[in-house]
Each structure stands twice: as structure tokens, then as C-alpha cells.
Amino acid sequence: MHYTARAHTNIALLKYWGKVDEAIITPTTTSISLTLNEFYTDTTVWFDKTLASDQLVLDGETISGTAAQKVSRFLNIVRDMAGFNDKAYIISTNNVPTAAGLASSASAFAALAGAASKAAGLDLSVTELSRLARHGSGSATRSIFGGFANWVPGDDRTSFATPIFEKVDWPIQLMTVIINDQPKKVGSRLGMQHAKNTAPFYKVWVKLANSQVADMISAIQQHDLVKLGELAEANALQMHAMNATSVPPFNYLTDKSWQVIMIAQELRNQGIPVYATMDAGPNVKLISRPEDTSIIKKALTDVVTSSQIIIASPGPGIKVTSG
Numbered sequence: 585m586h587y588t589a590r591a592h593t594n595i596a597l598l599k600y601w602g603k604v605d606e607a608i609i610t611p612t613t614t615s616i617s618l619t620l621n622e623f624y625t626d627t628t629v630w631f632d633k634t635l636a637s638d639q640l641v642l643d644g645e646t647i648s649g650t651a652a653q654k655v656s657r658f659l660n661i662v663r664d665m666a667g668f669n670d671k672a673y674i675i676s677t678n679n680v681p682t683a684a685g686l687a688s689s690a691s692a693f694a695a696l697a698g699a700a701s702k703a704a705g706l707d708l709s710v711t712e713l714s715r716l717a718r719h720g721s722g723s724a725t726r727s728i729f730g731g732f733a734n735w736v737p738g739d740d741r742t743s744f745a746t747p748i749f750e751k752v753d754w755p756i757q758l759m760t761v762i763i764n765d766q767p768k769k770v771g772s773r774l775g776m777q778h779a780k781n782t783a784p785f786y787k788v789w790v791k792l793a794n795s796q797v798a799d800m801i802s803a804i805q806q807h808d809l810v811k812l813g814e815l816a817e818a819n820a821l822q823m824h825a826m827n828a829t830s831v832p833p834f835n836y837l838t839d840k841s842w843q844v845i846m847i848a849q850e851l852r853n854q855g856i857p858v859y860a861t862m863d864a865g866p867n868v869k870l871i872s873r874p875e876d877t878s879i880i881k882k883a884l885t886d887v888v889t890s891s892q893i894i895i896a897s898p899g900p901g902i903k904v905t906s907g
């Protein structure tokens with residue numbers, strides 16, 4: 585049977601930045617995310633006993649090498665769960681602009697978990713899917729759910745995401761400001777490992793990040809954009825400060841990133857609630873109200889053109905269909 589899954593990517597409001605167990609991808613901290621409506625991956629999977637090896641087609645191109653091996657290793661988990669060893673066709677289309685620096689691995693492994701498990705005859709609950717997606721990529725754990733999701737540390741059985749609110753019925757949006765569309769120099773997997781191993785404040789960061797969870801959840805429950813934004817920006821800046829104090833140091837942010845961050849801070853002085861968050865790259869994502877879009881765009885005109893701004897709204901959880 586063919587199954588197709590659509591999973592959306594997500595932006596972390598409280599970041600995942602380090603693993604307790606590298607092999608099974610369990611995090612050092614709780615992370616909280618917002619799933620995004622405009623960016624998603626569609627993946628179709630079917631198993632075929634006549635195949636000698638898995639066949640991966642990504643955006644119309646047959647893929648081999650590291651990316652294909654990562655997918656096959658992930659499928660091995662699904663095959664173990666299903667109790668057979670057939671190889672699979674995996675046809676995947678990404679609707680995540682690579683230039684935006686939004687993690688396509690989140691939507692990719694969430695969609696793969698959904699389509700592959702169904703195609704293998706498994707009928708997993710969303711909790712089981714979240715746990716399975718975690719084995720592909722940490723951020724994928726959260727992309728099973730729509731709206732706001734919460735991924736907790738734990739062991740292989742207990743580390744999965746749960747929804748905080750899947751339907752977001754209040755005005756919040758994410759503006760991605762594209763500063764550089766080149767592939768990042770330090771991938772997130774390596775970056776978080778290096779920070780954990782060498783940053784002198786790593787343990788402090790873990791404590792601090794975990795202490796922000798309850799406040800972030802209550803900000804979400806109260807639809808409090810100011811509190812949510814303040815916490816998200818602080819958490820992101822703390823993560824980036826930690827990278828800058830790793831040994832040797834590394835940085836994702838550029839002069840232009842800082843310009844955008846400071847424009848957000850300046851807009852706040854004028855009463856506009858806009859907050860910055862940054863992942864493993866220079867692009868800055870601004871959390872804001874939709875009604876402030878034009879004023880924020882205007883404030884950014886000296887740094888980027890309007891084609892370098894992509895707007896996203898809260899999105900739904902995974903959908904799996906046959907065919």
C-alpha cells in the first residue's frame with residue numbers, strides 16, 4: 585500500500601540544543617515550538633519486496649549518499665517494528681524554502697514517520713509517531729502536532745512531544761528575514777554537540793532553559809504575545825551566546841542578523857510587539873502580530889528587500905492518507 589503524509593515544519597520558541605543520548609536523540613532540555621502552515625513536506629512511501637535497496641527521490645532527484653543512508657537507517661527502525669525487511673520507495677517533496685533556513689529535517693522526518701509506519705502496516709498513535717520521528721531528527725518530534733507543541737527530555741520511551749494548543753485562534757505570525765541563503769558552515773547536529781561539550785555555561789543554560797518552560801506555557805495559554813516573545817528572544821540569544829563561548833567559538837549570526845534583532849528591539853520601544861528568534865543560521869525570524877506586518881517591513885527596508893521576507897502563520901499537525 586502507498587501512503588502519503590504531509591507534515592509541517594516548526595520554529596522553536598524554546599530551543600532544543602544538545603542531546604543526552606546521541607544515538608536515540610533525547611534532548612537535554614524541554615523545547616516548545618510553533619508549527620508553521622506555509623512550510624511542509626509531502627512524502628509517499630511504499631514497500632516492495634523485489635527491491636534490493638531503498639530508493640529515495642527528493643524534489644524529483646534520486647538521492648544517494650549520507651542523506652539516503654539517514655533515511656534507510658530510519659526505515660530500519662520502522663521495519664524492525666513491523667517485523668519485515670522489505671525495501672521501500674520514498675518520494676518526497678519539500679515545500680520549505682531552503683533559503684529560509686527553516687529546518688526541513690523537522691517536516692521531512694515527521695512526514696517520513698507518518699507515511700512509512702502506515703505503509704508498513706503499523707497504526708501508530710500520534711505519541712508513538714512523535715517518538716518515532718525523534719529518531720530521525722530531534723525537531724521532527726514536535727512536527728507531528730499542529731500549533732504549539734512541547735517536547736520533553738526522557739528515555740527512549742518517555743521522550744516525545746505533546747500538543748499545548750493545536751488550534752491557534754489568536755493573532756501570531758512568524759516573519760523570516762532572509763539574510764543569507766548559503767548552507768550553514770556548522771550544521772546543527774555538530775553545533776549543539778560542540779556547545780554541550782565545550783561551552784562553560786552549558787549546564788547553566790540547561791537549567792535556565794528548563795526554568796523558562798512553565799512561563800512559556802502560561803504565555804501561550806494566556807495568548808500573551810509580549811511574554812511569549814520576550815522569553816523566545818531571550819532563549820535564542822542565550823543559545824547563541826553559548827555558541828560564541830564554546831571552545832573554539834562558533835557563530836551563526838552576522839552583522840545583518842544583529843541589525844534585524846536591534847530593529848525588533850527598537851520597534852518595541854515604539855510600542856510594536858515584535859521579537860527575534862534565530863536557529864542554526866544567520867536568518868532572523870520575527871514573532872509578531874499580523875496587523876504590524878507593514879510597519880515591520882518598513883523598518884527593515886535598509887537591511888533587506890521585501891522578497892527577503894517570508895511570512896508564515898500557525899499550521900496543522902500531520903495528515904496521512906492512502907495513495
Ligand code: 2P0
Pocket residue numbers: 595596598599600601609615687689690720721722723724772773862863864
Ligand atoms: C530547534 N534546532 O529546537 C533547534 C534550535 C536548530 C536550533 O532542532 O541532530 O535538525 O537532527 O536532532 O532537529 C535543529 O536540529 O537536529 C534544531 P538533530 P535538528 O529547532
